[in-house]
Amino acid sequence: MSRRWCKIVSLFAPGRNRGLRRRHLSIFSALLFVGASELTAAAEPEVTLRPSGQFVGSAGCKSSSCHGGAGEKRSQFITWSQQDFHARAFAVLVNARSARIADTLHLGQAQTSPRCTVCHSPLQSVEPSRLTTAAKTEQNVSCESCHNAASAWLRGHTRSDWTYATRVTAGMRDLQNLYVRANTCVACHQNLDADLLAAGHPELRFELDGQSVAEPKHWKDDPNSGAKAWLVGQAVALREMSWGLSRSDNPDNESVARWSALVWLLGKVTTGQTRMTLIDLPNGPIVRASFIDMQARTDSFARNTAALSLGETFARNTLDSLLNLHQELQQSSEADATIFRRAERLVPAVIRLATAAGMDSDTSPRPERAQVIEALHANATFDRPIFLKALADYRQALTKLPADR
Ligand code: HEC
Ligand code: HEC
Ligand code: HEC
8 A cells, every 4th residue: 555645754754753751741731832831830631742742834734645735635734724713823913903912011022922922823932942944934823733743743644554543642632532622722712811801812712612613624523523512612611710710819800700600501501411510609609719629620521521422412402401591691680790701601502502403503504693692792781681682582593494594
């Protein structure tokens, strides 16, 4: 059988990084390859990083016989460079908004400040000895930011006698595992230092399923995996928020409100589920121990959920119970600000579950979907009745067969 090796492969000596010592790193340093940032300090979910290898840069993946070809099977580079937001993550740092944020925080230039590049241009934080010449010019969130440094597996991964498991053993990240995938994305997509937010950075809110569709995907997932991706993603988002709050001596009310809203949602989802542990608000006041406890619970919850099979029936039943929250939200004596934070987590949940249940679709979304998103205006202008009306309309629309649309 002929082996199809990419041209670039010949640039690298075979097995160059074999036998590197195994290291245990926190998932964050494993993902972001940096040592000093706020983000890297989490100790919780550990991964074993096999031969850590060097970064080869996305040019190493783009040959037309590899991932830069025209056919669906070889078009990953083209999808990424032409459509994926990550291919302009660095360019964002030179726009006016970034300049304003950097000015406010006295960071100098955003495009070279580690406070920004850690997420927007992650190879800047990598030790130079781990960058090949081609990778030195890599600016964006590129292939290896998600798939892991490739030198150790670049040569082998095209061999027909290598299975997916062989590739993963060689150091390619197991992104087919939704827990690993969620950990990869969330490292850049949930926690943001409070001063960045105050300086005008958009708020980050991680949601694995919808954001994968929006990326857009350059891969095919099991069509039945949407609800699970959504749930694993939400658990991992909550774990990160819990971790962030557990480290703060004086967490601000807004961050606690965002955290409580997600606990509220996951409480609704996990109530009565026999295959999952209940995620619920602690009895008594919310204190640091509540966040530490929630971090541990959501991590094992996410890990276990990634191994379950949660198909259309789960999606449909969960969707039903979430849509039934309409009345609770209407009658709740909680402040509108609290309802807003709940709504912010509820809307993507309902949309992802409706899609997973086959009642809505990303390629031809129901018009009411846009309206319910629209009704989620910024906190200051959130109007509970308008939101609830839009939610009711979406619910009503979902009961119609696609043919009625
Ligand atoms: C924790 C990771 C992280 C850090 C640190 C970070 N960003 Fe971002 N940034 C993101 C993500 C993720 C988005 C996309 C958010 C969205 O659109 O929902 C984003 C979006 C943005 C946007 C809006 C995008 C656009 O198209 O206009 C700007 C501007 C921006 N970041 C600038 C900065 C600057 C400047 C810094 C440093 C002061 C910084 N970011 C630090 C993750 C980060
Ligand atoms: C933001 C994260 C991210 C970036 C950046 C990224 N990928 Fe992926 N990629 C994924 C995920 C998640 C999957 C799905 C899991 C899988 O199939 O292994 C995937 C799957 C793939 C697959 C398998 C396709 C299939 O249908 O099974 C290939 C090949 C691939 N990526 C190549 C690339 C290349 C080449 C680049 C750079 C041009 C790249 N990826 C950039 C996250 C990323
Ligand atoms: C190394 C950091 C990093 C990783 C890992 C990462 N992203 Fe991003 N992502 C960013 C930054 C920075 C932006 C903002 C870029 C822009 O606005 O153009 C962004 C933007 C996006 C956007 C567009 C804005 C939005 O939120 O709708 C989507 C969708 C997205 N990422 C999905 C994902 C998914 C899915 C994964 C995991 C498979 C992932 N990202 C992994 C840093 C990252």
